[in-house]
Amino acid sequence: xxxxxxxxxxxxxxxxxxxxxxxxxxxxxxxxxxxxxxxxxxxxxxxxxxxxxxxxxxxxxxxxxxxxxxxxxxxxxxxxxxxxxxxxxxxxxxxxxxxxxxxxxxxxxxxxxxxxxxxxxxxxxxxxxxxxxxxxxxxxxxxxxxxxxxxxxxxxxxxxxxxxxxxxxxxxxxxxxxxxxxxxxxxxxxxxxxxxxxxxxxxxxxxxxxxxxxxxxxxxxxxxxxxxxxxxxxxxxxxxxxxxxxxxxxxxxxxxxxxxxxxxxxxxxxxxxxxxxxxxxxxxxxxxxxxxxxxxxxxxxxxxxxxxxxxxxxxxxxxxxxxxxxxxxxxxxxxxxxxxxxxxxxxxxxxxxxxxxxxxxxxxxxxxxxxxxxxxxxxxxxxxxxxxxxxxxxxxxxxxxxxxxxxxxxxxxxxxxxxxxxxxxxxx
Numbered sequence: 001x002x003x004x005x006x007x008x009x010x011x012x013x014x015x016x017x018x019x020x021x022x023x024x025x026x027x028x029x030x031x032x033x034x035x036x037x038x039x040x041x042x043x044x045x046x047x048x049x050x051x052x053x054x055x056x057x058x059x060x061x062x063x064x065x066x067x068x069x070x071x072x073x074x075x076x077x078x079x080x081x082x083x084x085x086x087x088x089x090x091x092x093x094x095x096x097x098x099x100x101x102x103x104x105x106x107x108x109x110x111x112x113x114x115x116x117x118x119x120x121x122x123x124x125x126x127x128x129x130x131x132x133x134x135x136x137x138x139x140x141x142x143x144x145x146x147x148x149x150x151x152x153x154x155x156x157x158x159x160x161x162x163x164x165x166x167x168x169x170x171x172x173x174x175x176x177x178x179x180x181x182x183x184x185x186x187x188x189x190x191x192x193x194x195x196x197x198x199x200x201x202x203x204x205x206x207x208x209x210x211x212x213x214x215x216x217x218x219x220x221x222x223x224x225x226x227x228x229x230x231x232x233x234x235x236x237x238x239x240x241x242x243x244x245x246x247x248x249x250x251x252x253x254x255x256x257x258x259x260x261x262x263x264x265x266x267x268x269x270x271x272x273x274x275x276x277x278x279x280x281x282x283x284x285x286x287x288x289x290x291x292x293x294x295x296x297x298x299x300x301x302x303x304x305x306x307x308x309x310x311x312x313x314x315x316x317x318x319x320x321x322x323x324x325x326x327x328x329x330x331x332x333x334x335x336x337x338x339x340x341x342x343x344x345x346x347x348x349x350x351x352x353x354x355x356x357x358x359x360x361x362x363x364x365x366x367x368x369x370x371x372x373x374x375x376x377x378x379x380x381x382x383x384x385x386x387x388x389x390x391x392x393x394x395x396x397x398x399x400x401x402x403x404x405x406x407x408x409x410x411x412x413x414x415x416x417x418x419x420x421x422x423x424x425x426x427x428x
Contacts, residue, residue, distance in 0.1 A: 016052065018126050020045035023286060026293030040290050047283030051309060054276025061269040062349040064252060065237060068262070070346065072243030077334065077344030080351070080387045080405040086134040088399060095137050098150055103133040105155025110162040114299045121170075122299065123162035125185040125307040128406070132158040132187060135409045139416035142397055144424040157412055165189040165408055166305040172196060175365050176314050181288050185305030187408035188355040191383045196362035200375030204367020210317040211364070229320055230270045237266035280310050308358040315361045321372045322360015322379075327352045329380020336381075342388040343403070351405050355383060386410045393417050
């Protein structure tokens with residue numbers, strides 16, 4: 001059991017190692033020369049780690065922005081955090097082993113379902129699988145499951161989400177990328193489909209793409225992805241820091257002037273985007289050829305479902321627009337939902353950027369600029385509403401003033417709470 005725990009907790013939960021091992025297996029199954037196997041596996045891990053480094057830079061910058069936003073606009077409420085729920089579930093509720101084994105079960109069910117159904121997708125976003133395992137374990141345990149039954153039920157539910165969500169998203173992913181080589185492995189897909197397949201499709205008919213925006217000659221520099229992101233983020237950070245005030249801002253900035261520090265954090269955000277996109281390019285160059293071995297030998301015609309940043313290079317303007325409009329939607333929901341007796345959910349800037357940016361790509365592919373504008377606001381409202389619905393259930397389970405992010409994992413929790421839990425109670 002010690003070896004199994006080590007493999008699950010120390011290796012399989014490390015997404016970079018997992019994806020490198022999958023690349024290694026794929027190249028080995030293709031009987032590539034040893035040097036090519038070693039190079040492809042290492043570059044796959046390197047690409048993922050560069051991508052993760054870019055994400056970490058963005059996360060650090062957005063955490064700072066979240067602090068000054070809350071202070072500047074005096075908002076008190078709940079910030080959705082699946083990480084906090086995971087930590088409390090493992091440490092306070094003693095569900096660590098069950099979560100780890102459910103994580104492994106989700107991956108195994110994913111392979112089985114991909115092998116024997118028409119959904120040929122292998123979900124490779126390790127942290128998303130961990131969050132799904134956390135949700136199915138917590139709510140499965142609350143519904144009355146335990147031991148092996150809890151692990152199998154949680155694994156099956158998570159495995160279904162792992163193949164169904166990429167399948168649902170694939171028609172739009174195919175349209176965005178122009179190929180069928182990769183899929184989206186991000187548990188915010190229900191929100192993307194709501195925003196793109198619903199709102200954006202209706203409101204954005206015949207609207208031009210965000211990527212075809214023509215800037216005047218004097219503003220041609222805005223066609224550069226990184227400069228256009230900076231033009232948005234620098235004023236956003238600096239103005240918010242001014243609202244937060246010099247006293248609070250100085251607590252975060254140390255010896256640096258708080259406005260200068262806000263400016264540097266905005267630039268740091270742009271640096272994160274640059275590093276992230278470099279990692280995406282390196283990862284895709286290695287994982288897609290390596291994955292052919294898995295597809296040919298284990299799951300014929302399988303596609304790797306990868307984290308959402310792999311789509312960012314295809315429509316960078318849509319990423320920025322989706323982030324902004326989703327943030328507007330979350331701010332509106334923050335004020336509106338308490339009128340209906342729901343908790344006030346503060347905007348989560350990490351979710352707004354990664355989920356909002358990806359939603360922007362989806363909405364642009366379906367409804368162009370107008371679809372991103374209207375659909376993005378609706379998306380922000382939607383991804384705030386679902387976590388708000390979970391707050392009372394988390395409170396009942398002992399998770400006070402917290403809720404989950406990623407609407408697919410939230411949906412899995414609601415599935416247990418609204419359907420499985422009543423059925424278990426019915427049969428005693």
